[in-house]
């Protein structure tokens with residue numbers, strides 16, 4: 578347990594874990610996880626969220642197979658939530674599950690966002706998916722093995738998981754042709770560093786932020802054709818929610834209370850889709 582570590586350090590230390598040890602979670606850990614579900618039952622934009630902890634043992638008796646197409650090895654437990662699909666729902670889901678994931682990281686547990694490589698049909702049965710709802714993404718949870726298997730190393734290499742786009746390709750001053758320059762020690766520096774470390778589907782890092790004084794606008798730079806693979810789930814909108822959570826957590830750690838809102842009228846930029854704004858009171 579790394580109770581005292583600041584959230585900015587937890588963010589820097591989290592990575593996707595795909596190989597797990599056979600040890601079951603302790604009763605205390607299971608209770609703590611379920612208590613967190615209760616505490617994280619709605620997103621910052623108002624979506625009500627329900628998460629389930631599913632174990633292989635329980636689902637085996639129902640003859641369900643919690644498959645991950647070989648991407649995850651040895652995991653006994655998974656967390657899956659359900660929402661009615663909407664932009665706000667995906668933002669809230671990304672924001673909230675990432676906050677949970679960071680708390681689990683603090684507890685020394687391994688996780689890995691999975692949006693594509695899991696058996697949606699079997700997981701839907703395991704959590705009793707309601708009519709009109711979707712599972713946006715899930716995560717295994719457990720004690721990760723110290724060493725990475727060859728499969729995990731190949732997946733990380735394939736996605737370029739250890740790399741992030743440089744600051745100047747993500748954060749802008751007024752418009753996307755002007756990279757944001759920050760004087761050293763500027764309050765935004767640590768906040769944007771945390772956004773840049775966010776996990777994203779296929780490590781596509783679709784988040785772009787345009788700064789306009791105390792108002793920052795989040796835009797999405799979609800990977801062409803990517804959405805086609807996911808039908809009802811807007812995977813890159815989940816990425817945007819994850820970036821919001823990193824922004825929000827580190828801003829609050831620095832004594833700033835971000836105010837989120839979706840504006841009707843915003844500057845439009847080629848290749849970018851407006852998502853949400855955040856106001857930082859001075």
Ligand SMILES: Cc1cc2nc3c(=O)[nH]c(=O)nc-3n(C[C@H](O)[C@H](O)[C@H](O)COP(=O)(O)O)c2cc1C
Pocket residue numbers: 591592593648689690691692693694695714732736737738739775776777778779780812815816819
């Ligand atoms: C919304 C979302 C969906 C993801 N889906 C998958 C997946 O289906 N399979 C997988 O192995 N990794 C998946 N990932 C993990 C990413 O590949 C990983 O976060 C990225 O490569 C960065 O690596 P890191 O998490 O270790 O920092 C997903 C991540 C996110 C945020």
